Amino acid sequence: MATPGPLQHAHHAPQYQDKGGIPKSKRKLQKHLRSAGLAYISRTGKLIPAKKVADELCQCPHKCDASVPLEARRRLFEHFYGLGEADLQNQFLRKHMDLRARLNAPTPPLTSSTPEGGGGSGRPPRRITCKYLVPLLPSEDTVEVCQKAFVSAFVITTKRE
Numbered sequence: 001m002a003t004p005g006p007l008q009h010a011h012h013a014p015q016y017q018d019k020g021g022i023p024k025s026k027r028k029l030q031k032h033l034r035s036a037g038l039a040y041i042s043r044t045g046k047l048i049p050a051k052k053v054a055d056e057l058c059q060c061p062h063k064c065d066a067s068v069p070l071e072a073r074r075r076l077f078e079h080f081y082g083l084g085e086a087d088l089q090n091q092f093l094r095k096h097m098d099l100r101a102r103l104n105a106p107t108p109p110l111t112s113s114t115p116e117g118g119g120g121s122g123r124p125p126r127r128i129t130c131k132y133l134v135p136l137l138p139s140e141d142t143v144e145v146c147q148k149a150f151v152s153a154f155v156i157t158t159k160r161e
């Protein structure tokens with residue numbers, strides 16, 4: 001007596017369907033490569049070269065370049081791309097951008113006003129300043145740099161795709 005055995009042994013060779021696009025696994029790899037600062041092929045098929053440590057951070061009068069030694073740049077670079085995930089990297093960047101609204105900046109009195117007045121005429125414009133801090137790894141110290149230097153130090157662009 002033949003018992004109905006498991007005859008359903010379909011030949012299911014794992015086939016990746018290339019339905020006009022990059023397979024999911026590949027896209028994930030791309031994303032990883034990109035986050036890791038390695039070379040990858042962009043969605044448009046362009047080869048994006050691997051990131052490398054910037055030789056020069058900026059050319060501004062503050063000489064940010066001099067405040068971040070090459071060794072610190074390398075460490076920073078390794079750390080940042082070692083994170084390997086865009087989310088973590090964004091977090092890291094945000095931590096080093098000190099965004100603050102300058103509310104109590106001393107403003108010279110333009111007109112003599114009564115001390116108790118508090119009349120709401122001519123409110124000072126709310127100024128937002130952003131400080132860019134580059135960590136001098138492995139220490140906890142940070143050094144303030146201009147935006148250009150910050151962007152160069154992390155080898156990022158201000159444009160977010």
Ligand SMILES: [Zn+2]
Pocket residue numbers: 058059060061062063064065145146147148149
């Ligand atoms: Zn600078």
